Amino acid sequence: MAGQQDVIRKYLNPELINKIAQLELNAKRIIEGYLSGSQKSHLKGFSVEFASHREYTQGDDIRRIDWKVFGRTDKLYIKEYELETNVNAFIALDISKSMMYGSAEYTKFEYACFLASALSYLLLNQHDSVGFALFDKDIRKVVPSLTGQGQIAPIIGTMEGAEIEEKTDLSSVFSQIAGLLKRKSFVVLISDFFEDIDHVKKGLDYLVGKKNELLILNVMDQRELDFNFRDLTMFEGLEDNYKRLCDPPSIRRAYVECVNEFMKELKTISFAMRSDYWLFSTHQPLETALTEFLISRLEQRKR
Amino acid sequence: MSFLNGGLLWLTAAATIPIIIHLLHRSRFIKIRWAATNFLKKAIKKTRKKIRLENLILLLLRILIVTLLALAVAKPVLQHSLIGAAFSVPTSYYVIVDNSLSMNYKYGTQTLLEKAKTISSELLAKINMKSEDRLTVITFNKYPKTYPDFIRKEGAKELIQNIQPTEFEGDALATFTELSQSLKKSTHTMRKIYLITDLQVSNWKSADIDSKALGGLLKDLSHDQKNSFSILDVGENRENCSITSLTPLDNYILKGSRSLFTATVFNFSKNRPASKEISFYVNSSKVTSQNIVIEPLKANTATFDYTFTQSGYASMHCSLDNDFLSLDDNRYLSVKIHENIKMLVINGEPAPGWNDEASFLKEVLTSEDEISIFSLSVSTPIEFNESDLHKYDMVFILNTNHIPTKKVLAISEYIENGGSVFISVGSNCNADTYNKFFGQILPGEMSENIDCKDDCFISTVSDQMGLLSDRKIDLTNISFKKIQGIKPQKGAKNLLEVVYNGNKLPLLVLQEKGLGKIVLYTTTIDDEWSRFCFNPLYALFIYNTIEVLMSKPFTTLTHQLGDTVKIVLPRELFDQEYIVNFKNTKYHVSPISNSPSNQYIYLFFPEEPPDSKEKDRSINYGLSNSGFYSVAKKSSPVQNILQFSVNLPPRIPEFDLMLYSESNLEKIEDMKQLFPEFRFHQEGKEEGTHAQPIQATILWKPLLYAVFVLMVLEFLFASYLDKKKSL
Structure with missing residues (x-):
C-alpha cells in the first residue's frame, strides 16, 4: 500500500497539485453525465441555476410557468434551468517508442505521464468520471471510467507498468478508442503525434464522429522543435531502422519548417473539429505549462 | 607548360x-x-x-x-606560342644580334656571327609581320646600337646581314639597358624579343655590381607580361689560346742594335696543354717561329731578337697558328727605331776643359768610336731653340740659373708630350730663382743649400730604382759638400738619397709629368762630380738614369681597343687634315688644338676626344679594331709621319669560351641562380644549330x-x- 502511495506521489507532485487545484478542466461543449458535477449538461431540469425563458407549449409542465412574467406580459413563458452534470472524460496516452526520446530531465513519455496524472486528478476532483488507456499501434491497457479520487491509483498504476515496445498507428488506435467509448466523452489525447498527418486526421475523425470532444495535447521535446544540434550526428530511428549521418546546422531551417508545418496542420485539423490543441515542450516545467494551458482554457470559456 | x-x-x-x-x-x-x-x-x-x-x-x-x-x-612557365596563336595583337619584335668578340669564333666555314645571321634570317622568315607590327634590331656588345621600327622585315634582314663583327666584349647589362629604353618607347601590347647569342658566361656576370644591376633589369623585363624572351643559342665550347702580350725588352730601340722581344701566350683551356707554333713578323715579313707548349690556364713566353737596319717606325707582330678565334691569335707592336739617342745639353756654365759644366757628361756619353748611341748637342740657356726641342730624346739642364719664361714653357710642354729632362743644380743655383723660373717643371720646391762639409754619403739602402745596381755599396765612400735642399712634390720619387747627420736627403728626384719625365740631381756638378764622375760607376749611374727617363709608355706606340689615341705632332708637321690608315680604310682627322706654346698639334683618333663634355657614346667608342694604324699628312699621304698599333686588352674573359649553351645543366643552373627570374630554354637543342626560341611567361604571380x-x-x-x- 505504501509503495502505491509512493508511485502516486511520484506522478502527483504536491506542489503541482496545489498549483492546479484551484483551476478547472472543463469540456467546451456540454456533455451529459450521470452525476451532478461541475460540468453543465445540455439537458434542462430542476436545478437551481436559471437558464432562459421560452413560450409555453402544450404538454409543458404548468409548474414551470413563470407567473411573474405572465403578470407583466399576459403571456405564458416556461422557466428553464441548467442542469449541472459530471463529464465522462477519457485520457489516452501514447506509449510508442518515439515517446522515449528526451534530451531534458524527462522523456516525452515521462512528461506525458505527469501530465495525464495531473489532468486525471483535476477531472476526478471535479467529480467527473475518468477513463484511461495506453496505446501504441493498439490499445494496450484500459482503466474503465469511474469517478472519485480512488480512480487515480489504477490510472497511475497502469502508467507505471507500461511496456514500451511498438510504434504508433494513430489511425487504427483512435478508431479502437472510439469504439471503446459507449457515451459521448471528453477525450484527452496525449501523444507526440509522430505519424503522417493524414493518418492522424483519419484517426481523429473516428473520435469526432462519435460526438466526442477532443483535447489534443502534443508533447514534444525541445530538441525536436528547434533541432539545436551542432556536431556532425548519426541519427538512428527509435521506431524504425532509419540511420542517417548529417550536419544538423545545415538542415536545421528545413527541419524546423517541417515541424512547424506539421503542427500548423494539426492545429488546423483540431480547429476544424472544434477541438483544442496545446503543445507541451518537455523543457518547460509542467506546473508552468499546465497552469498556462488551464488558464487559457478558462479564458476561452469566458469568451 | x-x-x-x-x-x-x-x-x-x-x-x-x-x-x-x-x-x-x-x-x-x-x-x-x-x-x-x-x-x-x-x-x-x-x-x-x-x-x-x-x-x-x-x-x-x-x-x-x-x-x-x-x-x-x-x-610554372607558360609558353606564349600556346596562347599567342589564339590572339592577333600589335606586336613589337626585337631581334638582338650578338656581334661581340666571341662571335668571331669560327667553326668550320662560318663564324658564330655568320651563323647568327643565318638563324636570324630563318627567324625573320617565320615571323608573320602585320601592318601595325614593328621590328627593331639591336646589336649586343659593349656599345649596343639600336636600329628601330622596321615596318618590313626585309629591311631588318638586310641590316642584320650587314652587321659587322666587333672586337668588343659582350655586355648584357649595356645591351639590356638599350633594349629597356627601346621597350619604353613601344606602345604595343606584345613584345617578342629574340636574342641571338653564343651565351658567353663573361657577358652575364662580368662584375658583381653589374650583375646585381643586370639581375634587377632582367627581373623587371621578364616580369613585364608584355615581354616574351627567346634565346637563340649559337655558341659552342671550344678551346682557345691567345697571345696576350708582345713587348720589347729595351726601353728604346736603336738602329743596328740587337733588340729582344717577348710574346706571352695564354692557354684558356682548363684541361689540355696546348702545343702552338708562334711566328714573328717584322714589317709583314716572317722572321722566325718557335714551338711552345702551354699548360692549361697558364702562360708561356717566346723570345726572339732582331736587329733593325733602318731607323723610323717598324711594324712587328706575332701570330699563332689559328685556333677557333683568330682575333686573339695576333699581337701587334709598333716601334720607333732610333738612329741614336739625341740629347740637348743646356749648359749654364760653359768653360774650357774640365771646368766646363758639361765636360763630365760629354766624357761619359760620347765615344771615340764612329758608332755612338748618344748624339749630344750643347747650347746655352739663351741660345737653344725651343722649336727644336721635339727633335731631342732628352734634354740636360746643367747649372742653369735662369732661362727665359717662354723657353721654360716650351720645356714644360716638351715634358708633357713625352720629353725627358735631367736638371742638375750647380754653383749658380739659387733656390729662389729656380723656384721662380723653373717652378712649373721642377719635381719639388727648392730650399737652401745644406753644407755637408764632406760628411754626406749616398745611403746604402736608398737606391730605389736600382740605378746603381748591386754595386751601390762602393759609392758609400763618396762624400758630398753641398746638397740642394728640396721638398719633393706629391708623386715625386727619390731615386737616390744621401745621409747627413742621420737624416736622409734626396739626391736624385724623379717625377712623371704627362707623357714625359723629369729628374733633378740635387748637388753641384763641379766639386762633387769631380769626385763622383771619376768613379767607374758614374757611367753606370748616368746610363741607368737615361734608361729610367726613356722608359715611357709612348715609346711602344701601343694602344688597346676602346682607347682614344691622342696624337701629338710637332708644329712643323702641321697640315689642315691628316689621314689615319687602317688596312684599306682611310680616316680623315682634323687637328683640333694647338699646344699653349704653339709648338705642338693635337689629333684625336677616333676623332671625338674622350674627355669632351659633349661626349656621346654613339659617336665615339674608341678604337674598335686591332692592327696597325699609320698617320700621314693629307698633303703628302704617302709618307707616314707616325705609326701605332692597337691590340685587344691583354686578357679578357671572352677569350675563354665559357658558354651557357653547353649541354651542361650545371652551368644553366649557375645562370639561373644568378638570374632566378630569367628563363633560359634549352629544350630541343641540336648540336650546331640549336636555335630553340622560348616565349614564356612565369605564372607564379598570377597564381x-x-x-x-x-x-x-x-x-x-x-x-x-x-x-x-x-x-
Missing part, C-alpha cells in the same frame, strides 16, 4: 588535404536515437542537393587553393593572385554558410 622548380611539384599532392580533412571530419560524429525521423527525412530530402552543391563548391575552392599554391611554388582571390571567396562562402546555419 613547364616549371622552374619542377622538383616541388610533389607539393600538389597537398590538394588531397581538404579531402582527407573532409573524410576525417565525417568519421568523427555523435550518435543520437531520434524519434522525429519523419521530419528529418523531409528536411534532408528538401536540402540534400543544395547542401551537396555547397559542400562541393567549398571543397573545390579549398582544393584549388592548395593546388594553385603548390603550382605557384613550382613556378598567387588567384590563390588570394580564392581564399577571399572561400572565406566569404564559408562565412555565408556558417551564418546560414546559425539562423
Whole structure:
C-alpha cells in the first residue's frame, strides 16, 4: 500500500497539485453525465441555476410557468434551468517508442505521464468520471471510467507498468478508442503525434464522429522543435531502422519548417473539429505549462 | 607548360588535404536515437542537393587553393606560342644580334656571327609581320646600337646581314639597358624579343655590381607580361689560346742594335696543354717561329731578337697558328727605331776643359768610336731653340740659373708630350730663382743649400730604382759638400738619397709629368762630380738614369681597343687634315688644338676626344679594331709621319669560351641562380644549330593572385554558410 502511495506521489507532485487545484478542466461543449458535477449538461431540469425563458407549449409542465412574467406580459413563458452534470472524460496516452526520446530531465513519455496524472486528478476532483488507456499501434491497457479520487491509483498504476515496445498507428488506435467509448466523452489525447498527418486526421475523425470532444495535447521535446544540434550526428530511428549521418546546422531551417508545418496542420485539423490543441515542450516545467494551458482554457470559456 | 622548380611539384599532392580533412571530419560524429525521423527525412530530402552543391563548391575552392599554391611554388612557365596563336595583337619584335668578340669564333666555314645571321634570317622568315607590327634590331656588345621600327622585315634582314663583327666584349647589362629604353618607347601590347647569342658566361656576370644591376633589369623585363624572351643559342665550347702580350725588352730601340722581344701566350683551356707554333713578323715579313707548349690556364713566353737596319717606325707582330678565334691569335707592336739617342745639353756654365759644366757628361756619353748611341748637342740657356726641342730624346739642364719664361714653357710642354729632362743644380743655383723660373717643371720646391762639409754619403739602402745596381755599396765612400735642399712634390720619387747627420736627403728626384719625365740631381756638378764622375760607376749611374727617363709608355706606340689615341705632332708637321690608315680604310682627322706654346698639334683618333663634355657614346667608342694604324699628312699621304698599333686588352674573359649553351645543366643552373627570374630554354637543342626560341611567361604571380582571390571567396562562402546555419 505504501509503495502505491509512493508511485502516486511520484506522478502527483504536491506542489503541482496545489498549483492546479484551484483551476478547472472543463469540456467546451456540454456533455451529459450521470452525476451532478461541475460540468453543465445540455439537458434542462430542476436545478437551481436559471437558464432562459421560452413560450409555453402544450404538454409543458404548468409548474414551470413563470407567473411573474405572465403578470407583466399576459403571456405564458416556461422557466428553464441548467442542469449541472459530471463529464465522462477519457485520457489516452501514447506509449510508442518515439515517446522515449528526451534530451531534458524527462522523456516525452515521462512528461506525458505527469501530465495525464495531473489532468486525471483535476477531472476526478471535479467529480467527473475518468477513463484511461495506453496505446501504441493498439490499445494496450484500459482503466474503465469511474469517478472519485480512488480512480487515480489504477490510472497511475497502469502508467507505471507500461511496456514500451511498438510504434504508433494513430489511425487504427483512435478508431479502437472510439469504439471503446459507449457515451459521448471528453477525450484527452496525449501523444507526440509522430505519424503522417493524414493518418492522424483519419484517426481523429473516428473520435469526432462519435460526438466526442477532443483535447489534443502534443508533447514534444525541445530538441525536436528547434533541432539545436551542432556536431556532425548519426541519427538512428527509435521506431524504425532509419540511420542517417548529417550536419544538423545545415538542415536545421528545413527541419524546423517541417515541424512547424506539421503542427500548423494539426492545429488546423483540431480547429476544424472544434477541438483544442496545446503543445507541451518537455523543457518547460509542467506546473508552468499546465497552469498556462488551464488558464487559457478558462479564458476561452469566458469568451 | 613547364616549371622552374619542377622538383616541388610533389607539393600538389597537398590538394588531397581538404579531402582527407573532409573524410576525417565525417568519421568523427555523435550518435543520437531520434524519434522525429519523419521530419528529418523531409528536411534532408528538401536540402540534400543544395547542401551537396555547397559542400562541393567549398571543397573545390579549398582544393584549388592548395593546388594553385603548390603550382605557384613550382613556378610554372607558360609558353606564349600556346596562347599567342589564339590572339592577333600589335606586336613589337626585337631581334638582338650578338656581334661581340666571341662571335668571331669560327667553326668550320662560318663564324658564330655568320651563323647568327643565318638563324636570324630563318627567324625573320617565320615571323608573320602585320601592318601595325614593328621590328627593331639591336646589336649586343659593349656599345649596343639600336636600329628601330622596321615596318618590313626585309629591311631588318638586310641590316642584320650587314652587321659587322666587333672586337668588343659582350655586355648584357649595356645591351639590356638599350633594349629597356627601346621597350619604353613601344606602345604595343606584345613584345617578342629574340636574342641571338653564343651565351658567353663573361657577358652575364662580368662584375658583381653589374650583375646585381643586370639581375634587377632582367627581373623587371621578364616580369613585364608584355615581354616574351627567346634565346637563340649559337655558341659552342671550344678551346682557345691567345697571345696576350708582345713587348720589347729595351726601353728604346736603336738602329743596328740587337733588340729582344717577348710574346706571352695564354692557354684558356682548363684541361689540355696546348702545343702552338708562334711566328714573328717584322714589317709583314716572317722572321722566325718557335714551338711552345702551354699548360692549361697558364702562360708561356717566346723570345726572339732582331736587329733593325733602318731607323723610323717598324711594324712587328706575332701570330699563332689559328685556333677557333683568330682575333686573339695576333699581337701587334709598333716601334720607333732610333738612329741614336739625341740629347740637348743646356749648359749654364760653359768653360774650357774640365771646368766646363758639361765636360763630365760629354766624357761619359760620347765615344771615340764612329758608332755612338748618344748624339749630344750643347747650347746655352739663351741660345737653344725651343722649336727644336721635339727633335731631342732628352734634354740636360746643367747649372742653369735662369732661362727665359717662354723657353721654360716650351720645356714644360716638351715634358708633357713625352720629353725627358735631367736638371742638375750647380754653383749658380739659387733656390729662389729656380723656384721662380723653373717652378712649373721642377719635381719639388727648392730650399737652401745644406753644407755637408764632406760628411754626406749616398745611403746604402736608398737606391730605389736600382740605378746603381748591386754595386751601390762602393759609392758609400763618396762624400758630398753641398746638397740642394728640396721638398719633393706629391708623386715625386727619390731615386737616390744621401745621409747627413742621420737624416736622409734626396739626391736624385724623379717625377712623371704627362707623357714625359723629369729628374733633378740635387748637388753641384763641379766639386762633387769631380769626385763622383771619376768613379767607374758614374757611367753606370748616368746610363741607368737615361734608361729610367726613356722608359715611357709612348715609346711602344701601343694602344688597346676602346682607347682614344691622342696624337701629338710637332708644329712643323702641321697640315689642315691628316689621314689615319687602317688596312684599306682611310680616316680623315682634323687637328683640333694647338699646344699653349704653339709648338705642338693635337689629333684625336677616333676623332671625338674622350674627355669632351659633349661626349656621346654613339659617336665615339674608341678604337674598335686591332692592327696597325699609320698617320700621314693629307698633303703628302704617302709618307707616314707616325705609326701605332692597337691590340685587344691583354686578357679578357671572352677569350675563354665559357658558354651557357653547353649541354651542361650545371652551368644553366649557375645562370639561373644568378638570374632566378630569367628563363633560359634549352629544350630541343641540336648540336650546331640549336636555335630553340622560348616565349614564356612565369605564372607564379598570377597564381598567387588567384590563390588570394580564392581564399577571399572561400572565406566569404564559408562565412555565408556558417551564418546560414546559425539562423
